[in-house]
Amino acid sequence: MVGPTRFMTLHACFELGIVEALRKEAGLTAAELGAAVGAKPDAVEQLLHLLVKEGFVAQDEATGRYSLDALADVAETDLERVLTFMGMIKTGMLRQLYYLADSVSTGSVVGLKELYGFEGTMFEAAAEVADVRAAWGPLAKNETAAVYPWFFRSFDVPAGARVLDVQGGNGLGAIMTCQLKGSPGLRVTAFDRPALEAECLRNFEAQGVAEQCSFVGGDVMESLPGGFDVVLLKHFVDMHDKDEVLTILKNAHRALEPGGQIVVLAPVYPEDIRDTDDYQADFFPAYILGCVVGRGGLQKLSTYRSWLEECGFEVTKVSAKDPADIPADAIINRVVISATKRG
């Protein structure tokens, strides 16, 4: 029951600048902190109780003065990443979650409609609503920087292959394929909603890959273009329910030449959902159903494996991220699944 209050009390201490003030100068009183951040000393003291309890901030018993405790040891880059994520939870989730049950009942993100009058997914809203873009933009950037290099190290692209990047709308996946998996004759096609074509082609031009890359517009639930050696499904199967994922996998199967390879990047639940070290069940259902698309959700690796087999694939390789590279605050545990088209 104290989940929302714990989260916002901590966030408010950053938002008001209390932590920043203590980073600049140790040993401040509540009165000094109140003056520094424009709040009543009584309120500063109230908010800091939780941070003292958690050992983030220390309070001198004799003088009542505050200094950073555990927070003093957090590197600037780690803190920035965590604060970006917390800002997303506050702006992109806290109020939206009020409508979680409605979102589940209707299969749509009711919170976006109630807050912004927007009908659609968070991805679509980010293009139109400044508030949503501000909450998600920096996060998407962090994600891309942290995840894509590892993703592209996790599989091979044969020389001269034809690669299809499904839902590769802004062209970034195709561009990185050229940069990191380049070979003579390599051709990459980004597939997405037709509305994204112009921006995608501009990005291809700007990155000097226009000759190797092309764009095909369409709906992944209908069909995909054919004749490919590699199909990439990056970060979106978890935004779909089972029936939709099976449709996507079957369409990908048809898009591949015999022996062709599908590469799926997705977060996965642990095989035993009761694993207390894994926080994905604590976060993702509410996030995906209540804040992002109103349907879908993570699956276990074994579930994706059986769905791939059901759709005519044989799993050849699974890469999990080197735990040494995963920051302690990360909720998400992603895998890259490579599978070959059978028969």
Added chain:
Amino acid sequence: MVGPTRFMTLHACFELGIVEALRKEAGLTAAELGAAVGAKPDAVEQLLHLLVKEGFVAQDEATGRYSLDALADVAETDLERVLTFMGMIKTGMLRQLYYLADSVSTGSVVGLKELYGFEGTMFEAAAEVADVRAAWGPLAKNETAAVYPWFFRSFDVPAGARVLDVQGGNGLGAIMTCQLKGSPGLRVTAFDRPALEAECLRNFEAQGVAEQCSFVGGDVMESLPGGFDVVLLKHFVDMHDKDEVLTILKNAHRALEPGGQIVVLAPVYPEDIRDTDDYQADFFPAYILGCVVGRGGLQKLSTYRSWLEECGFEVTKVSAKDPADIPADAIINRVVISATKRG
């Protein structure tokens, strides 16, 4: 970071009726549950992951069917009390907390203004905004039933005493004083904003205590009427900052005859705020600052003790609630402090 999502995932499972369906019939599939509550089976499965993780619900590995686990052992009355509290957190706090930092900066409940266009405290809003009343009403009722009998057992009222119930607006405190502390010549005065007089007098009539009880209108920050043997401060000193509490205590001091008694009912922080068994620092600052009054907060018992001494009182007795009577889900730890006017 998973606090808001954990809270709302659990709440949505009750809100949608998933738990209720499992209470009626064990061993249901996600498809059967989805049909029962009007949601897609995929979404039901996603939400239930957390409840399985927490051991609230069990899932049969072979069949995938769900049954209540720990939730099966929760008594109906306990569940109702917890759900009332969770409903208050959802409706009365979740979205309001988005504005916590603004509320702290301005010393007002910005969330009530943003959500309902209401300027004032949650107590005032409950009188005018149906949403707020629906969230807080049942809780206030539960609180009164659980706390008041214990409160009145915690101190003595001399026979024939004159009692002042500060901020006793609806007359309930005065009525209970007559019923539980009655004696020949006992007189009780409820003091509150003049606007509450009519309702208070109606309640005195209805309960047959009109002859012993009266109402005086005024502002506790200005002054209180004089000539009393006992002054009751029930449940509101924690809604004020230090300077205001000192003003209230000084006014109460003046209202008492020499040797008169002040009785303070308030939740208190543990003496060591880092006590991990106590959740009040996790909850109350965000609740009081962000959702109720925009100022104030709990104090430690030792703080109230020193403030009482500073205002001319000597603490004679402190009663904490018998832990056997405190439900395991209770966040609040209240005390009753009795003190005598010195000199």
